[in-house]
Amino acid sequence: MSEASLAAAEGRRSGTETRLGLLCLAVLVVLLFLAPGLVNPGILFVIGMTLIQAVFALSWNLLFGFTGLASFGHAGFFAIGAYFTGAALRYDFHLPFLAVLAVAGLLGALVALAIGVVALKRLTGIFLAVLTVALTEAMAKIIGFSPALGEQDGLGNIPRPVIDLGLFRIDLTHGDDYYRFLVVATVLIVAALWWVVHSRLGRTFRAIREDADRARFVGIDVARYRVISFMISGGTAALAGALSAPLTRIVTLDQVNWLASTQPILNSLLGGFTSFWGPIVGSAAFSTINYFTRGFPGLSEIMVGGILVVVILVAPTGILGLLGKLRRRALGKGGRK
Amino acid sequence: MTGTPLLTATDLRVSYGAFEVIKGVSLSVDAGDALAIIGPNGAGKSTLFKALTGEISCRSGEVRFLGKDVTALPAHLRTAEGMGRTFQVSRVFLELTALANVIVALESRQRCKKRGQGRWWRAAPEPALVEEAGHLLSQLGIAHLRHEVAATISHGDRKRLELALALALDPLILMLDEPTAGMAPADRMHIVDLILSIRAEKGVAVIMTEHDMDVIFSISERVMVLNYGEVIAAGTVDEVRNSQTVREVYLGKDMYHAEG
Ligand SMILES: Nc1ncnc2c1ncn2[C@@H]1O[C@H](COP(=O)(O)OP(=O)(O)OP(=O)(O)O)[C@@H](O)[C@H]1O
Numbered sequence A: 001m002s003e004a005s006l007a008a009a010e011g012r013r014s015g016t017e018t019r020l021g022l023l024c025l026a027v028l029v030v031l032l033f034l035a036p037g038l039v040n041p042g043i044l045f046v047i048g049m050t051l052i053q054a055v056f057a058l059s060w061n062l063l064f065g066f067t068g069l070a071s072f073g074h075a076g077f078f079a080i081g082a083y084f085t086g087a088a089l090r091y092d093f094h095l096p097f098l099a100v101l102a103v104a105g106l107l108g109a110l111v112a113l114a115i116g117v118v119a120l121k122r123l124t125g126i127f128l129a130v131l132t133v134a135l136t137e138a139m140a141k142i143i144g145f146s147p148a149l150g151e152q153d154g155l156g157n158i159p160r161p162v163i164d165l166g167l168f169r170i171d172l173t174h175g176d177d178y179y180r181f182l183v184v185a186t187v188l189i190v191a192a193l194w195w196v197v198h199s200r201l202g203r204t205f206r207a208i209r210e211d212a213d214r215a216r217f218v219g220i221d222v223a224r225y226r227v228i229s230f231m232i233s234g235g236t237a238a239l240a241g242a243l244s245a246p247l248t249r250i251v252t253l254d255q256v257n258w259l260a261s262t263q264p265i266l267n268s269l270l271g272g273f274t275s276f277w278g279p280i281v282g283s284a285a286f287s288t289i290n291y292f293t294r295g296f297p298g299l300s301e302i303m304v305g306g307i308l309v310v311v312i313l314v315a316p317t318g319i320l321g322l323l324g325k326l327r328r329r330a331l332g333k334g335g336r337k
Numbered sequence B: 001m002t003g004t005p006l007l008t009a010t011d012l013r014v015s016y017g018a019f020e021v022i023k024g025v026s027l028s029v030d031a032g033d034a035l036a037i038i039g040p041n042g043a044g045k046s047t048l049f050k051a052l053t054g055e056i057s058c059r060s061g062e063v064r065f066l067g068k069d070v071t072a073l074p075a076h077l078r079t080a081e082g083m084g085r086t087f088q089v090s091r092v093f094l095e096l097t098a099l100a101n102v103i104v105a106l107e108s109r110q111r112c113k114k115r116g117q118g119r120w121w122r123a124a125p126e127p128a129l130v131e132e133a134g135h136l137l138s139q140l141g142i143a144h145l146r147h148e149v150a151a152t153i154s155h156g157d158r159k160r161l162e163l164a165l166a167l168a169l170d171p172l173i174l175m176l177d178e179p180t181a182g183m184a185p186a187d188r189m190h191i192v193d194l195i196l197s198i199r200a201e202k203g204v205a206v207i208m209t210e211h212d213m214d215v216i217f218s219i220s221e222r223v224m225v226l227n228y229g230e231v232i233a234a235g236t237v238d239e240v241r242n243s244q245t246v247r248e249v250y251l252g253k254d255m256y257h258a259e260g
């Protein structure tokens, strides 16, 4: 069995296209690393936030695009990570920073497990949507009444971390060091998610998305794998939140509301929820639009709304879906295989 | 398999709300047996299948598989134990290729049998499984469709693919809900040959519903007739064919291709 047919079995592209894609990715990562010397701090911050939004959107789309479940309150998970990390740094929990990130991700996964067991073991997907919204509302209420978490004002003055690896220390408190750390973390998380989606686990998720009943009758424990997908998704969303706290250095209730929950949805739909890379492309496109309309308050919302309507009507599979269609057309009749 | 039958159902009752659809059905199938369940539209054949496979739960009664009470066992565990099934309207993973469909089933078998995954860190499916999947597809005569997305393949080929999904789990019994429904006569005979060869090769037991009598006579030794959720006749093909009650139920009815 050749590599090419393995790839085809997976529905993946093979050969030159894969190599070209990898090359583009490598160039992108290098550019992200060099960015501090190329752009001003304002834009660098936007790029950093885009990376975080990309991870956040990927986490949502693992659920929606690859398992067929929707969460309308994903900001709750993001906030778990952001507030935990914010508090851990501000009040110095005496935890190494990497452990703080791990615990943040774990917390997100555990909350997802609790919700998932209630919503998915017995009930159907719609209850998941409802419970995630409830989670976000509950989080907002709890934070709003917790002085230690800054109540309505947010948790500010979050110091940037120092990573102590015993043999040597990596100080992220100066200049653009935290940004560089963020790039590395994002690459690792994206790689891990790519693996999940393209592994046996991911194929099981996709089978469940396609037809849960059929999946049961090939022996798949549907509820179990839905919960697993939800845990990975919730954990990753919390990790995105955790990475955001030292970058923004303040976490506020704005990150725990309905609007914040729609952001990963918009990014995924805009970029294309059927593709693994869609949410990343969507996040980048969204940030770009936001950046160029920043001088006109309100305009970005209108633009975003308008673009979204167009995308859903003209290209329901988003930017990447549209590009794929154009590519097939360009390759013409002989284009397949 | 001495003594205990492969699958038994005792006094099964199933209702949709207040509407009782299966009114105390019992049956027994031995390893390697073939049983056909026939009856007019709406008799409850598909519902009986759903109860046997665990898609819906029964109000009362008992299902035993390999001597074990599986009445409360969820569908995926019954599948893991060796119950394979197809649906009346075939169901496959539409957006996956034919090959990927079977790979998903084979990977699930790997888990059901608690067999480890060699080199699990590699994302791509194991070459051995890919090969086996290709083998299954050629056995069912759809090897040429391996890279086609299931949504784009024809009705008949989809039925074959669904059969491949069921076979991938190495079932002891195959429950086929109208395996040839909506197929052209020539295609039907292909499916019949296929089922016969699977039985001969693997000794798999078969329970099937079907409206096409030719298909039933070619595959089954035993027939059970269901009407309004009750068994009105059961026995060998000849016994049932000569039964007075069965004739009355079907009087004036064209049983052949009743569904077309
Ligand atoms: N989900 C459901 N809810 C309520 N009633 C149902 C449901 N499914 C089936 N029924 C009813 O149960 C009865 C038996 O249906 P079933 O599908 O088991 O019949 P069948 O023997 O398979 O018929 P056919 O030959 O048309 O496939 C019918 O009267 C049908 O209308």
Ligand SMILES: [Mg+2]
Pocket: B045, B046, B047, B088, B177
């Ligand atoms: Mg039926």
